[in-house]
Amino acid sequence: MKLIIAILQDKDAGPAVAEISRRGFRATKLASTGGFLREGNTTILVGIEESEVEHVLQVLRRTSSTRREMLTPQTPAHSGEPYLPFPVEVTVGGATIFVLDVDQYEKY
Secondary structure (H helix, E strand, O other): OOOEEEEEHHHHHHHHHHHHHOOOOOOOOEEEEEOOOEEEEEEEEEEEOOOHHHHHHHHHHHHHEOOOOOEEEOOOOOOOOOOOOOOEEEOOOOOEEEEEEOOOOOOO
């Protein structure tokens, strides 16, 4: 058995979870926050048999694309200096995916 942990941008999570569910897999969705941009992310947990891993990875690849966006950095909280943030173009989206072995699985 395997556990897939996928961290996606919130905008990509809805379509990913919908397609994973439509294909008959069960997923748990958790709210999380990214460290660099401090924007909302979603962490998806999917427990599956090893033979099904590639099917879920294909869904995640298709539903979590990268894109370029203009974002304004947040004001540093520790600075006493005046700070005028300027928008910067960054790459957002995509997915960070971990596939882990599961030693034991129980469902009650």
